[in-house]
Amino acid sequence: MPRRERPLAEGDGALLRFARDLRSLRERAGRPTYRELSERAHYSEAALSQAAAGRKLPSLAVTLAYVRACGGSVREWEDRWRAVAADLEPPEPAGQKGSPYAGLVAFQPEDADRFFGRARLVEELSSRLEASRVVVVFGASGAGKSSLLRAGLIPRLDGPVLLFTPGVHPLEECGIHLARRTGAPVPPLGDDPRALHRAVRTAAPDGTELVIVVDQFEEVFTLCRDEEERGRFIDALLTAAGAGNSGCRVVLGVRADFYTHCTAYPDLVEALRDGHVTVGPMTSDELRLAITQPAVRAGCAVESALLAELVAQATKRVGVLPLLSHSLLETWRRRRGNTLTLAGYHASGGIEGALAQTAESVYGGLSEAQRRLVKDLLLRLTALGEGTEDTKRRVSRGELGDDDDTRRVLDHLADSRLIALDVDSVEISHEALIGSWPRLRDWLAEDREGLRLHRELTAATDAWEALRHDAGALYRGVRLERTAEWAAAGGGASLTGRERAFLDASLAAERAERGLARRNSRRLRQAVALLSALLALTGAATAYAVSTERSVSRQRDTALSEIVAGKAAALRRTDPPLAAQLSMAAYQLAPTRAARASVLAALPFPNRRRMAGHQANVNSVAFSHDGRTVVTTSHDRTARLWDAADPGRSAQLSVLSGHTSSVNAAAFRPDGRVLVTAGWDRTARLWDVSDRRRPFGLSTLRKHTGQVNAVAFSPDGRTVAAVSADRTATLWDVADPRRPRALRTLSGHTAEVVAVAFRPDGRMLATASFDRTVALWDLAKTRPPTFLKGHERGVTWVAFSPDGARLASSGQDGTARIWDPARGREVGTLTGHDDIVRSVAFSPDGRSVATAGEDRTARLWDVSGPGGHRQIAVMEAHSDVLSSVAFSPDGRAIVTGSDDDTAVRWGFPAAWPGPIDVLQAEAWLCGAASPPISSADWAAYFPGVDYRPPCR
Numbered sequence: 001m002p003r004r005e006r007p008l009a010e011g012d013g014a015l016l017r018f019a020r021d022l023r024s025l026r027e028r029a030g031r032p033t034y035r036e037l038s039e040r041a042h043y044s045e046a047a048l049s050q051a052a053a054g055r056k057l058p059s060l061a062v063t064l065a066y067v068r069a070c071g072g073s074v075r076e077w078e079d080r081w082r083a084v085a086a087d088l089e090p091p092e093p094a095g096q097k098g099s100p101y102a103g104l105v106a107f108q109p110e111d112a113d114r115f116f117g118r119a120r121l122v123e124e125l126s127s128r129l130e131a132s133r134v135v136v137v138f139g140a141s142g143a144g145k146s147s148l149l150r151a152g153l154i155p156r157l158d159g160p161v162l163l164f165t166p167g168v169h170p171l172e173e174c175g176i177h178l179a180r181r182t183g184a185p186v187p188p189l190g191d192d193p194r195a196l197h198r199a200v201r202t203a204a205p206d207g208t209e210l211v212i213v214v215d216q217f218e219e220v221f222t223l224c225r226d227e228e229e230r231g232r233f234i235d236a237l238l239t240a241a242g243a244g245n246s247g248c249r250v251v252l253g254v255r256a257d258f259y260t261h262c263t264a265y266p267d268l269v270e271a272l273r274d275g276h277v278t279v280g281p282m283t284s285d286e287l288r289l290a291i292t293q294p295a296v297r298a299g300c301a302v303e304s305a306l307l308a309e310l311v312a313q314a315t316k317r318v319g320v321l322p323l324l325s326h327s328l329l330e331t332w333r334r335r336r337g338n339t340l341t342l343a344g345y346h347a348s349g350g351i352e353g354a355l356a357q358t359a360e361s362v363y364g365g366l367s368e369a370q371r372r373l374v375k376d377l378l379l380r381l382t383a384l385g386e387g388t389e390d391t392k393r394r395v396s397r398g399e400l401g402d403d404d405d406t407r408r409v410l411d412h413l414a415d416s417r418l419i420a421l422d423v424d425s426v427e428i429s430h431e432a433l434i435g436s437w438p439r440l441r442d443w444l445a446e447d448r449e450g451l452r453l454h455r456e457l458t459a460a461t462d463a464w465e466a467l468r469h470d471a472g473a474l475y476r477g478v479r480l481e482r483t484a485e486w487a488a489a490g491g492g493a494s495l496t497g498r499e500r501a502f503l504d505a506s507l508a509a510e511r512a513e514r515g516l517a518r519r520n521s522r523r524l525r526q527a528v529a530l531l532s533a534l535l536a537l538t539g540a541a542t543a544y545a546v547s548t549e550r551s552v553s554r555q556r557d558t559a560l561s562e563i564v565a566g567k568a569a570a571l572r573r574t575d576p577p578l579a580a581q582l583s584m585a586a587y588q589l590a591p592t593r594a595a596r597a598s599v600l601a602a603l604p605f606p607n608r609r610r611m612a613g614h615q616a617n618v619n620s621v622a623f624s625h626d627g628r629t630v631v632t633t634s635h636d637r638t639a640r641l642w643d644a645a646d647p648g649r650s651a652q653l654s655v656l657s658g659h660t661s662s663v664n665a666a667a668f669r670p671d672g673r674v675l676v677t678a679g680w681d682r683t684a685r686l687w688d689v690s691d692r693r694r695p696f697g698l699s700t701l702r703k704h705t706g707q708v709n710a711v712a713f714s715p716d717g718r719t720v721a722a723v724s725a726d727r728t729a730t731l732w733d734v735a736d737p738r739r740p741r742a743l744r745t746l747s748g749h750t751a752e753v754v755a756v757a758f759r760p761d762g763r764m765l766a767t768a769s770f771d772r773t774v775a776l777w778d779l780a781k782t783r784p785p786t787f788l789k790g791h792e793r794g795v796t797w798v799a800f801s802p803d804g805a806r807l808a809s810s811g812q813d814g815t816a817r818i819w820d821p822a823r824g825r826e827v828g829t830l831t832g833h834d835d836i837v838r839s840v841a842f843s844p845d846g847r848s849v850a851t852a853g854e855d856r857t858a859r860l861w862d863v864s865g866p867g868g869h870r871q872i873a874v875m876e877a878h879s880d881v882l883s884s885v886a887f888s889p890d891g892r893a894i895v896t897g898s899d900d901d902t903a904v905r906w907g908f909p910a911a912w913p914g915p916i917d918v919l920q921a922e923a924w925l926c927g928a929a930s931p932p933i934s935s936a937d938w939a940a941y942f943p944g945v946d947y948r949p950p951c952r
Contacts, residue, residue: 008020008023008053008054014083014084015054015056015057015084016054018054018057018080018081018084019051019052019053019054020054021080022051022052022063022066022067023052025066025067025070025072026052026070028070029069029070029071029072032069032070034048034049037066037069037070040068040069041065041066041068041069042065043062043065043066047062048062048065048066048069051063051066052066057081057084057085057343059342059343059346060078060081060082060085060346063077063078063081064077064078064081081346082346082347082349082357085343085346085347099298099329099332099333100114100294100295100297100298100300100332101114101294101325101328101329101332102114102147102325102329103325103326103329104322104325104326104418104433106146106147106150106151107146107147107150107151107152108150108151109150109151109154109155109163111150111151112151112152112155113297114293114294114297114298115147115151115152116289116290116293116294117282117286117287117289117290117293118144118147118148118152118282118286118290120286121148121152121277121279122148122152122153122156124277125137125148125152125153125251125277126153126156128275128277129153129211129249129251129275131274131275132249132271132274132275133241133242133246133249133250133275134237134238134241134242134249134250134251134252134271134275135249135250135251135252135275135276135277136217136251136252136254136262136268136271136272136275136276136277137149137251137252137253137254137277137278137279138254138255138256138259138276138277138278138279139253139255139256139278139279139280140255140256140279141255141391141435142320142321142322142323143256143279143280143281143321144279144282144321145215145253145254145255145279146215146216146253147321148253148279149163149213149215149251149253150163150213150215153213153251154211154213157211159204159208159209159210159211160181160203160204160205160208160210160211161210161211161212161213162174162177162178162181162210162211162212162213162248163177163213163215164177164213164214164215165214165215165216165219165394166214166216166217166219166220166223166224166233167219167223167224167394168223168224168225168394169224169229170214170219170220170224170229170230170233171189171190171229171232171233171236172186172189174189174196174212174233174236175187175188175189175199178199178200178203181203182202182203184202184203184635184662185617185635185662185899186899187199187202187616188616188617188880188899188900188901189236190232190879190880190900191232193232193235193236193239194239194240194243195236196236196237196239196240197236197239197240197243197246197247197248200212200240200246200247200248201245201247204247204248209246209247209248209249210247210248210249211248211249211250211251212237212240212241212248212249212250212251213251213253214237214250214251214252214253215253216253216255217252217253217254217258218254218255218258218261218391219394220233220234221258221261222383222391222393223383223393223394225459231265234265234267234268235267237250237252238250238267238268238271255391256278281314281315281316281320282314282315282321283315284311284315287310287311287314287315287324288307288311290324291307291310291311291324291328292307295332295340299338300332300335300338300339300340301338301339301340302339302340303339303340303341303342305342306331306340306341306342306344306345309342309345310324310327310328310345313350326358327345327348327349327350328340330348330349330357330358331344331345331348333348334347334348356437356438356439358418359418359433359437359439359440360437360439362412362413362418363439365412366409366412369405370405370408370409370412373405373406373409374409374413375443377400377406377409377410377413377419377426378428378440378443379443379444379454380393380395380399380400380454380458381393381394381395381419381426381427381428382428382434382440382444384444390434390444391434392427392428392434393427393428394425394426394427395425395426395427396425396426399458399462399496400426400496401496401497410426418433453482453483454495456479456483457475457483457495457499457502457503458499460475460502461498461499461501461502464502464505465498465502465834468834468857468874469505470569470570471505471509471566471569471570474502474505474506474509475502475503475506475510476506476509476510476513480506480507480510483503483506484503484507487503516559516562520555520556520559523555524555524556554590557589557590557945558590558592560586560589560590560942560945561586561587561589561590561591561592561594561595562586562590562592562594562595564582564585564586564589564595564941564942565582565583565586565587565592565594565595565597565598566594566598567582567941568580568582568583568586568598568602569598569601572601572602572605572876576602576605576877577605577928577929577930577931578933578937579602579605580599580602580605580925580928580929581925581929581932581933581949581950581951582598582933582941583595583598583599583601583602584599584602584922584925584926584950584951585933585938585941585942585948585949585950586598587599587918587922588948588950589942589945591918596918599918599921599922599925600916600918600921602921602925603873603908603909603912603913603916603921603924603925604873604875604894604906604907604908604912605875605877605906605928609649609650609904609905609906609907610650610877610902610903610904610905611630611632611640611642611650611652611895611902611903611904611905612901612902613640613652613655614632614634614635614636614638614640614901614902615634615636615901616634616635616636616662616901617634617635617880617883617898617899617901618632618633618634618883618884618897618898618899618900618901618902618903619633619634619635619662619663619664619665619883619884619897620632620633620664620665620666620710620839620883620884620897621633621884621885621886621895621896621897621903622665622666622667622668622886623644623668623886623887623888623889623895624644624668624672625668625670625671625672625889626672626889627644627645627888627889627890627893628643628644628645629641629642629643629644629653629668629672629689629692630642630644630650630886630895630903630905631666631668631675632666632897632903633663633664633665633666633677633678634662634663634901635662635663636662637657637659637660637661637662637663637679638655638656638657638659638663639655639656639663639666639675639677639687640652640653640654640655640656641653641654641655641656641689641692641695642903643692644888644893644895644905650905653692653693654692654693654694654695656675656677656687656695656697658685658697659677659679659680659681659683659685660679660681661679661680661681661707662679662680663677663678663679663680664678664679664680664707664708664709664710665677665678665709665710665711666678666711667711667712667713668689668713669713669717670713670715670716670717671717672689672690673688673689673690674686674687674688674689674698674717674734674737675687675689675695676701676711676713676720676722676734677711678708678709678710678711678722679707679708680707680708681707682702682704682705682706682707682708682724683700683701683702683704683708684700684701684708684711684720684722684732685697685698685699685700685701686698686699686700686701686720686734686737686740688737698737698738699737699738699739699740701720701722701730701732701740701742703722703730703742703745704722704724704725704726704728704730705724705726706724706725706726706727706752707724707725708722708723708724709723709724709725709752709753709754709755710722710723710753710754710755710756711723711756712756712757712758713758714758714762715758715760715761715762716762717734718733718734718735719731719732719733719734719743719762720732720734720740721756721758721765721767722756723753723754723755723756723767724752724753725752725753727747727749727750727751727752727753727769728745728746728747728749728753729745729746729753729756729765729767729777730742730743730744730745730746731743731744731745731746731765731779746765746767746775746777746785748775748784748785748787749767749769749771749773749775750769750771751769751770751771751794752769752770752794753767753768753769754768754769754770754794754795754796754797755767755768755795755796755797755798756768756798757798757799757800757807758800759800759804759821760800760802760803760804761804762779763778763779763780764776764777764778764779764804764821765777765779766798766800766807766821767785767798768795768796768797768798768809769794769795770794770795770812771794772789772791772792772793772794772795772811773787773788773789773791773795774787774788774795774798774807774809774819775787775788776788776807776821776824786821786824788807788809788819788821788824788826790817790819790826790829791809791811791812791813791815791817792811792813793811793812793813794811794812795809795810795811795812796810796811796812796836796837796838796839797809797810797837797838797839797840798840799840799841799842800821800842801842801846802842802844802845802846803846804821805820805821805822806818806819806820806821806827806842806846806863807819807820807821808840808841808842808849809840810837810838810839810840810851810852811836811837812836812837813836814831814833814834814835814836814837814853815829815830815831815833815837816829816830816833816837816840816849816851816861817829817830818830818849818863818869828863828869829869830849830851830859830861830863830869830871832859832871832874833851833853833854833855833857833859834853834855835853835854835855835881836853836854836881837851837852837853837854838852838853838854838881838882838883838884839851839852839882839883839884839885840852840885841885841886841887841894842887843887843891844887844889844890844891845891846863846864847862847863847864848860848861848862848863848864848872848891848913849861849863849869850885850886850887850894851885852882852883852884852885852896852897853881853882854881854882855881856876856878856879856880856881856882856898857874857875857876857882858874858875858882858885858894858896858906859871859873859874859875860872860873860875860894860913862913872913873913875894875896875906877896877904877906878896878898878900878902878904879898879900880898880899880900881898881899882896882897882898882899883897883898883899884896884897885897891908892907892908892910893905893906893907893908894906894908907928909921909924912924922950925951926950926951929951932949932951933949933950935947
């Protein structure tokens with residue numbers, strides 16, 4: 001007779017409940033003897049009886065054998081075993097330092113000491129890079145491309161390295177990382193394919209080569225939707241690497257399923273012939289090194305049974321490395337002493353389940369509202385594949401919102417290493433999460449078409465906000481209908497506030513347009529019905545019919561006038577002369593309220609007044625005091641003089657060369673005969689410009705130990721103030737400009753000083769600094785300055801009003817501020833720019849202020865009211881950020897400078913920006929707008945209406 005099973009101990013712990021339930025499973029199976037179970041399970045009777053003894057947790061293998069022998073659910077009991085194992089050996093906190101394994105995130109250059117197993121591949125890649133100027137590394141997702149580049153290749157390179165991922169705008173991303181490396185302004189890498197080549201030669205020290213490493217190059221195809229920009233980026237990289245005097249080599253890391261995308265570019269195909277490296281799965285020996293050596297370096301050991309299990313699981317598997325690394329991290333957190341054990345590995349979920357278990361654990365610990373946020377967040381962070389696997393997608397923080405719940409969810413996911421947070425972006429740590437977490441796969445499969453609609457809606461919202469809510473950027477027609485149906489069916493719950501605002505604005509615009517169309521259609525139907533009735537009348541009613549026909553024509557003209565006025569608004573940025581003529585033609589066709597507003601909104605616009613000649617960013621602009629000359633300074637180390645006497649043209653007069661670095665600012669002496677320039681070569685220079693076509697240098701002001709950022713002449717022309725990155729301002733006696741003499745150094749700022757202005761009476765000096773303050777210096781005394789504090793980030797420019805009673809400052813916080821310097825207090829804030837405000841200027845009458853911002857706009861503000869500071873106009877013409885703005889002495893023009901290497905002169909009607917009627921506006925616009933609207937454009941916008949150009 002078989003021996004009775006020993007009773008379980010008293011208690012209700014997780015281990016005892018597990019043993020009790022195993023025994024119950026055996027009871028339900030008919031209570032087979034342990035000998036019978038042993039024959040079915042192929043494990044010893046002792047091992048099986050110990051599994052249900054409740055004294056220690058059996059291994060996962062024994063547990064599942066016991067369950068199979070009793071006819072139980074293997075999946076259910078595997079989950080039970082992992083839960084009990086996690087309860088008995090809880091993991092250490094996820095954020096604990098000292099882990100020898102990276103988990104989901106890629107190894108970085110600083111992780112080279114724990115990067116093992118790829119020595120052969122690193123050697124091959126290094127040799128290939130020595131032989132070829134362009135190397136492309138292909139590998140499946142999860143094959144370890146990023147770690148190979150970052151922790152394998154980069155630490156072996158002797159020279160400088162530029163590492164980045166392309167993102168949505170790869171050229172811009174490249175320029176930003178290059179600027180961070182050099183400390184110089186972001187180089188323009190636009191239409192010229194050699195621009196990157198020149199920037200690299202400037203950035204790399206003599207005799208060295210810069211290695212440009214572009215990781216996750218597939219983002220060029222998944223995130224960058226502009227095919228033209230994609231082509232320019234690829235051309236720029238290949239040109240920089242292939243030029244005869246090239247200063248760089250290029251390494252691209254690309255996911256293998258994007259190989260065919262790369263073959264669409266012939267020059268890239270040519271590079272692939274000689275510079276192609278493939279990352280495949282690790283061999284068994286390489287896996288052993290990758291598993292054991294990081295642990296050894298950390299003073300730990302890997303149990304031999306665990307090593308054998310991991311090698312068996314991972315050998316010859318493509319894309320398994322992130323899962324392997326994550327399971328090792330979770331096993332290390334469950335280590336016993338200093339040993340990574342097989343039991344801890346099974347408790348973590350193993351290679352297949354560790355990632356899903358971590359994600360599920362994090363998800364399960366959140367509230368219902370936070371779970372909805374996790375779903376929305378991870379769907380946003382996934383780019384749906386078109387014929388390829390789904391990939392991760394980097395998004396900006398602004399796309400996600402900034403409420404407390406969102407921040408908590410982001411922090412929670414980041415602490416668990418499921419996502420990676422940057423200063424202004426978020427992305428999934430590794431694409432392995434997309435394929436390994438069943439819940440996320442289910443979310444992605446639920447409504448792929450809805451997700452695509454959501455992606456398109458997000459992109460359209462970004463464009464709408466970039467265009468300052470331009471109605472022309474709203475959804476219409478089929479796109480709006482499909483998106484609205486998706487949102488109404490439940491997709492609207494995942495929209496952010498900004499996306500909801502865009503969709504609501506699109507629906508409102510659609511309703512308004514349909515209402516207008518219905519009214520016009522009703523009028524036309526009524527008119528047609530009336531005409532039909534009149535046709536039945538006798539010839540005596542002919543005169544009445546003619547009158548009615550004219551009424552119908554007027555109704556048609558009214559509708560067409562309103563439609564064209566709306567289309568003109570969408571053209572105002574890209575083709576201002578045509579937009580102005582369409583506005584006037586619409587008003588002349590039918591003087592509707594919309595057409596009248598469109599004519600007035602056309603003021604101002606530039607026309608044949610672009611000053612193009614610099615070879616790099618225009619840093620500053622300034623008028624001479626007689627208004628006949630404009631000076632521009634540039635990163636190309638020159639200043640240039642332009643003829644501003646003729647409003648219709650802007651001819652270059654001369655080039656001032658002498659600085660050995662960027663020329664950041666310039667100012668004319670009040671009599672216009674001397675110019676002072678500020679250079680990043682730590683000098684300011686005085687020039688004789690009495691003959692604008694033949695200027696020459698007078699002297700050099702040398703005192704500062706840092707870049708000279710700005711200069712200004714005193715109102716009497718006898719003193720120059722220069723400010724510098726060395727945190728000081730220096731006053732110079734320049735009564736004799738050939739023999740300048742340093743007078744005084746002003747110290748008090750705690751960061752770089754970037755702008756300076758004299759009060760019109762010459763008794764006070766204002767300086768602006770990146771320490772977030774404006775300093776006011778009483779030049780008649782030597783006491784410390786008064787500091788004006790209000791900007792939340794660095795101050796970029798200062799300007800006094802003509803009467804000296806007010807001071808304007810601009811800042812990196814996206815605002816300009818108006819101050820009462822006598823009382824040392826702020827009296828107004830100008831908000832409207834979407835980015836840093838780089839420059840500010842008062843009009844000669846003091847009633848207006850102009851600002852220039854990195855949102856590519858200049859803005860005009862009415863500051864004449866006692867407490868009202870309102871925006872009057874937005875001026876858009878530049879293709880890059882604006883750096884500077886200046887009024888002409890008569891107030892009839894503004895000049896703006898930009899990082900697009902040009903300056904633009906804007907002209908105003910005499911009465912503007914004051915009250916002006918539509919006839920005055922038309923007269924001025926006709927004097928400025930050219931060429932006249934063509935007959936083809938007319939027919940496109942005014943079908944059926946005789947060609948009548950508005951300006952004759």
